[in-house]
Amino acid sequence: MIKRSELLKNLKVQMFYLDPVLVTQLAFPTLMLTLFLIAPIATVLLVSLNYNPADIFTDPTYVNFNPRGSPITIRLITFRGREFILIKISGVSLGIIMNSLVNSFIVTICASILGIVVAFVMARYSFPGRTILRVLAMTPLLVTPFINAFVIRKIFDWRDGIISWIIGDVLHLPYRIGIEDLAGVAITQIMTFFPIIYLNVYSSMINIDPSMEEQAENLGAKGLKLFRTVTLPLSLPGLAAGAAIVFIFSLEDVAAPIVFNEKRFMSYHILERFLEATTGQLSPVAATLSLILLILALAAFIGIKKYVTLKQYAMLSRGGRWSPRIRRLRLKGLIVVYLFILPLLLFAAFPQIGVFIYALAENWADPLPYGFTLEHMAKIVEDPLVFRAIVNSLTYSILAIILIVAIGVSSSYVIARARIPATDLLDILVTSPIALPGLVIAVGYFYFFTSIFRGTPLDPITFGPALLLSLAYSVRRLPFTARAVYAGLQQVHIALEEASLNLGASRLKTLVSIVIPLIGINILSGALISFVYCMSETSVGITLGGLKGVGEEHQAPISFIMMDYLERVGGPHIVASLGVLLISIQLLVIVLVNVVFKQKYAYIGV
């Protein structure tokens, strides 16, 4: 039994450490995240309760254990006057929910294998051209909504695809190969996401204490055995973190299903419901599917909790503290690298290169692009709808960044410094958006703000989605800034603040004249990274973003216009031009953050 006086005294002690500034710094993020993260997600839960889950799990559209379609079809065709053997890989459908699940598993496993191989080669061997290969390996991480998937489809299309063209028209072999439907989505996601695994595993590997491997070698393990028994197990935290992110990104990815016109995925299904929602009604199926997405995403994170804490995902590579074991490759290894790894990486980087080709070519309907023009690039300024989208995205992103900096600095400061319980909870709250599918947030926002906030500026049906998009961006991209600030605070010895308090400066004065100048670079870097990912944000942009249509005064962001223009005549060129714009911003920020500010750039986040 704790006595009343004890309690009172405890309270007094607690209050001592909490001055008004700290209280504000605690209350503001908590309030914002409760309103714009917890409440909407709770609403998803509430709405989906109205729907009997048995209905969905017994409906063969959603769950179907009798596979539809055949994974590979081979038949004889006559195409443009010649006879071909057509090999079409399309995958089988097990119903919307199962498709998403199976697809994400396959993508995660394949991306993991690729990522580990590339990471191992890069982390342990030196060879001519290593730097170029490292750049190539990270290229797919440049976010270009839709258009990179569009280029991948262009590679695997059996009619005018590049591979079929090489086999059939260049080599004159009687084959045409096509990858489409479910298989097309899977291969697109594998190519897009494997660098996430690569980066995480790579940073794990270069952080392995070299003496661990040396000890194992010393005991007689070498080659594959050394890799299997020491290197890989020690890289597991990186692998687990990367795999969880890939799994979630794959689950919520809409771009690949849209480009391959494959509607049998949960993500596409939710999107379709949204496209009907301009009326103000969103089918409760969207809520149920969102809940399933949410549960799967959370399961992925809780599943790997054993290995890594949430903090590490957002921070990513810590950089090597010691020089890792790097050896020169011998001939056999060099052959493997140049014959296998290099083409693989070139291939994986091709979609981003293809974005430039699409943007700058007069036409790319045939297997090869034709002509050079700046006209498509000019369109992004000239076409009022597109230009407006750019202005919209800029506005939303800047608004979001202001909120992100305010929330991120406050929450990180409280987490790093305040001596009160429950900061762990705030920490989880701030970093969790990394693990939350954007579609779930979009669905939650819709239900929450069209009901309780009906008629207020937050209601996307009455006033349009502008404000909600800014808020959603600020929640989704918060972790990048929050972690950067937190990392900065850990570098600032607490005595620097205490010295200021000790000399008579208030908490606020200390914050303004000591803390913020010392972590300014971290705040700026974090804000820039958040900004980049706001500009290219997709899931919320293409769902909530379209609620006011694409008229003259539209409120849609870049990603929505990209999706919308994909189907228009000549549209892909404009979409690609927007892709070039996004890539340019990303490269600029990468250079600023890495070279000018000398900070780590956190790469994940699509």
Added chain:
Amino acid sequence: MTRVTLKEVSKKFGKVVAVDKASIEVDHGEFFTLLGPSGCGKTTTLRIIAGFEIPDEGRVIFDEEDVTFKKPYERGCAMVFQNYALWPHMTVYDNVAYGLKIRKVPKEEIKKRVKEVLDLVGLTGLENRYPLQLSGGQQQRVALARALVIEPKVLLLDEPLSNLDAKLRLRMREEIRKIQRDLNITTIYVTHDQEEAMSISDRVAIMRRGRIVQVGRPSEIYMNPRNLFVATFIGRSTALRGSIEYIQGRRVKMRVNEKLTITGKLAEDYELSVGDKAIAIMHPEDFTLKVEGESNIIEGVVELTMFLGPFTQLRINVGDQNMIAYIDPEYEVKTGTRIRLAIKEEDVIIFPLIGWEEFEVETIT
């Protein structure tokens, strides 16, 4: 000029009792030192005085005013941190001027006072440097200047010299002492270096496991350690064990073995009876080779000699025990020879033999 009083102050961190019912009174202008081994609660005590921690129990009083629950920025005491905590984004001038700017001192006066204090600590001309462009000793001075310039009620120093090399440490210690005397600021100093504490302080409080075990002037503590811990912590010590043979007032005679007895004074606060097990604590530098006319004569075999500069250290076997003595290096003593040493009765303090295992007593085994 402020009197600092701690009344029964306690502080726990989880299960760790960092400070345990500590009471001290530091007088106006006094140089007061908290001395104790690592982890004994010195920093925590200092931080309680500064207001970075508040005690679970007890009171902190400046003059007559209870400041226990005052914020650090309302207390008017200035602290010099162990790692100096200079702000890397500000010049020396800005670092030092900070506290004055907070106090809204007019610009001209700030200039004047910063210049004065930089003169005082010998840093004139370095105003525009950044902390990273300074040597360790210079950084130390900036930290001191930054604390002094606001004319604090109380100056708090947490191991301010521990990051300096041995020579600089000696010099800075004298300078700090001189400046403190000149300005007459109440100063509380924390160190785990007993020599530093003894040489610099008006009074010393010895801490152990969060408790204050003895407070007094350095010589007092050296001559009259209150318990075995203080006796062994202050200076180097050596010991012999035995049982009490004879008691006369506070003077006791202890038998070490058949051939050897040693006479000394019974430690304050303790009582012993004939036959009790006891331990005699001595400082190795108190032994002399001139045994004529002395009552305490110890005879043993030299096991090891070690030249230490100002003296030679001997390890001497007296039957079943070893002890340490320092002798003048002029005497050449070979290992294996027999030697006779004398020590004055007042230099031998005898304690009951309880809990001696935990203390760092040379060659007690």
